Amino acid sequence: MDFTFKIDYLLVGLMQVIGFFIQGTTGFGCTVIAAPVTNGLLGTTMGVPYGTAITIPFLYYLAVKGRKDISWKDLGKIVVLCAPGILIGQYLFYQISPETAKVLIGAMVTIIALMNLHKYVIKPLVIKEMDDVEVADTLVKRTFRYGCLILGGIVHGAFNIGGPLITVYTLEAVKDKKKFRNTMTMLWVVLNSWNLFNQHQNGAFTNELNSALLIALPLAGIGFFFGMRFLEKINREQFLRIVYVVLLIIGSNMLLSNIPWTADSKMMSMIGTAIVLAGYTFNVFKKRKVNVEKLQTR
Structure with missing residues (x-):
């Protein structure tokens, strides 16, 4: 392989420090958080496989390390319900405008994030109101969660942006913060390995892409390491606040940047x-x- 250095590769790599800090803490978000910089500097043809490939070593490391803290039952549900959606999404990729899909998904994720930030941040910290009674898990709520999961599989198969919707389901299904992160990690091992195989078969891995990955991997490792350490120092309430802030950033960016x-x-x-x-x-x-x-x- 002929190594190529460009300043854009370094800038994209520096963005991975932030993205992988979030990934190490929450178990999701690195690709979408870094996407505006990655795709802006590298272009989508190179940026999409770049985002897939750079996550693989860290996902496999965390999956092996945290294999005892994975909710395998919930992971099985996620994979089973997402798999048909991914196949449907790969077909719909040629039928639906990516901008339209991003606006709709962005609006939904933004609303969900705002509602939960009100619940976990504004009510206890500003209004000084605590929920003493646990709200029952109704049929409507379960239907909504599973609907998010199925829709997440479809849009992930079509545009690789299903993560926020899948997260909505997993947050309710997996209460423990470590199990949540490790279950999400194992899910991305499955989905990103499949995407990586398809991208490799389509000839996406050029010398330029491989050079950009070599520059970014050490920087991503720094962010990932500190994200994992940060998770150890926060409680579930703080964890949920961070997750919903990340979802708000992802959702609002997806919504606002794609409205004409x-x-x-x-x-x-x-x-x-x-x-x-x-x-x-x-x-x-x-x-x-x-x-x-x-x-x-x-």
């Missing part, structure tokens, strides 16, 4: 968002005042 904006639509969106945020903030601090007064009288 015009000057008028952008202005209307900004005004609407400002009004909604103002109303939400007013309501939050109104509830906070009531709860603080209750706590002071106890």
Whole structure:
């Protein structure tokens, strides 16, 4: 192999430090977090297989290391329900616009992330309200979770962006933070190995791609190592907050970067968002005042 150095390869590699810190902590997110930089500098033809290949050594390492902390039952459900969707998605790749799919998925993931950030961040830390009663797992909730899982398989097969939807299911199914990360890791071992095989068969691995990977792997390793150490120092509540912040970043970026904006639509969106945020903030601090007064009288 003829090694090639380009400054773009180094810049993309530096982005992997951030992406793999998140991956080492949560078990997902490195490819999507780094995708704007990766695809922007390398192009999608090289960037997509790059994102697949760079994860493989770390996924296999963590899968072997954490094999005793994998929820095999839930992993089996995920694989079984995603597999048909991946095959369907590979067919739909030629039928659906990637931009349309990203807008829809981005909107769904953003809404889910915002709802859960309200639950795990705003309610306990700002409003000072705690959920004392565990909410029952209803048929509607289970249907929603499995629907996210099936849809996640379809969009992953079509556009390699099903991770956020699959995460929605796994967060509810696997409560322990280490089991969640290791179960997600094992899932990406399965899915990314399949993608890597297909990409290799299609001739994606050129000298340029291999050179970019050699530069980035040590940098990714640094981020991954510190992400794994960080997971040891946080509790489940902090872990969930980090996961939903990551999902919000992924979902909102996927949504906003694929909407065909015009000057008028952008202005209307900004005004609407400002009004909604103002109303939400007013309501939050109104509830906070009531709860603080209750706590002071106890």
